[in-house]
Amino acid sequence: MHQENMVIVGAGHSGARAAQALRANGWQERITIIDAEGRTPYERPPLSKAVLKGERAAEVAPLFPAGYLAENGIDFLSGIGATAIDRAGQRLALSDGNTLPYHRLLLATGAIPRDLGVPGRDASGIYPLRNAADAESIAQRLQPGVDIVIVGGGLIGLEAASAAISRGCNVTVVEAGPRLMMRAVPAPLSSKIRHHHESKGVRFLFGRRVVGFGQHAGGLNSVSLNDGTTLTCSASIISIGVLPRTELAERAGLTLDNGVAVNCFLQTSDPYIYAAGDASSFALGPGVRMRLECWKNAEDQGSVVARNMMGGCEPYLPFPWMWSDQFDQTMQIAGIADGAVDHVERQCEDGTLLIYHLDDAEKIQAVSGFGSIREVSRGVRAGQMLMERGLRPSRQALQDPNCDLRMFAKAVVA
Amino acid sequence: MSDTKNWIKALDTTKVARGDVARWDHDGRSYAIFRTDSDAFYATDDICTHEYAHISDGYVEGTTIECPRHAGCFDFRTGQALNPPVCVNLRTFPVKVEDGAIYIDIA
Ligand SMILES: Cc1cc2nc3c(=O)[nH]c(=O)nc-3n(C[C@H](O)[C@H](O)[C@H](O)COP(=O)(O)OP(=O)(O)OC[C@H]3O[C@@H](n4cnc5c(N)ncnc54)[C@H](O)[C@@H]3O)c2cc1C
């Protein structure tokens, strides 16, 4: 009997979640997931945390519970790449020479790390950090007393620095910008993060670029910077951001705009093809596009896209939120600070710093925090709740660590 | 009395605010004790079933507790895991309140 097939390219977080949501929402015909990586689908966040620290293997954080794919009749083509889309014929070509007809196609192709095109890049011991194999190779290099150079002071670089220090390495982070996590967090928070890392032994070099890698017998032995400095090291991690993986969409002639462009229903310029996760840039409003690279976005888009592939028209409303673990501290960011004109700092007794970003009408646009899991999560969660309900507590209330912000929501409900 | 449970005195009720949660450590384990806005008490394991976090550090809303680490939610009355990344339920324990103290059967 002929069955319609929902085909998903990419078994990362958004693709896996979409497959589960298709079944959970009652799709009874075929579902096929294709992933070139050849691994049991896994969560990426632990890679730069527990996996680098050597505390556990990547597959210990699987995306599907054991037995789920078989029990739910989902075909998983592992280790096979999707190579081309025949849009007129609604067929997907695969690297093993087969083609698959699709009813709807989901591009959940994720992102690839940006690379550094500098001399010596081919030396062994230089790694990006995106997948399980990268994390496993790096973890083997993180031996006590070894010199490690991390290029890029963003979230992944800082998590890698924290893991490397915990394993006894000597760590230098080279950052081209003037401070850490420029795009993601405000200056007071980035300086707090910097001091915490320095107190644990991380060395930072700001405003400098890598211009070359030195090697001996094919293995990395130094990193050269544009100010003439040479750093001796035996391994280097390149964490300078990612690019959306759009090659399949591009070859098929789909509209791109900093990722595979989708409308608010996560539909590409071809109505039979959808995109979700790190690869997609979605319409927020007329002329406004956004691409998010975080777990929560992959999670939420995975569910929404599944319902829309089944014929729904549910607009995707982003509630950006992300976390990061560095040493014994945690960081969380929620909302979008772009429209903010001012911020209020909340300094908690245990040293946690929370920052609420306000627009010109004193409404909270975003909140970020670094410190203990308890204060960070409570402060950020309260901020999210105030944002969702459009509530505007006074600046004094936001600033005062003894003021329980949840009472504002309760006052409204009561 | 027909009370066959193995009640252990945990916290005074004053230690748990309405609409909130408190942590109670006993014999090498941590428990989360909840008090609803309408003064009902519940107890669960305090360690999240996903990775590792004390859920008593998290955020209570109604009868849900949200894990502070990755925002997985549980219904603290039943322990039911409500949304990813949590998928394994939390263990719950019987609770009673007597003379201003909370008792838990941790057997
Ligand atoms: C080291 C690391 C740490 C992170 N930590 C955090 C964190 O703490 N908090 C947070 O919020 N977010 C974190 N993230 C981000 C989060 O993991 C990503 O946002 C999420 O994985 C995106 O999911 P995705 O499904 O869009 O893409 P991916 O997870 O990248 O999956 C895409 C998949 O598609 C496959 N694929 C691509 N093209 C093809 C093709 N043509 N044929 C077949 N298969 C293909 C790839 O093999 C890949 O498996 C982290 C990411 C990394 C790499």
Ligand code: FES
């Ligand atoms: S540790 Fe609780 S949700 Fe991950």
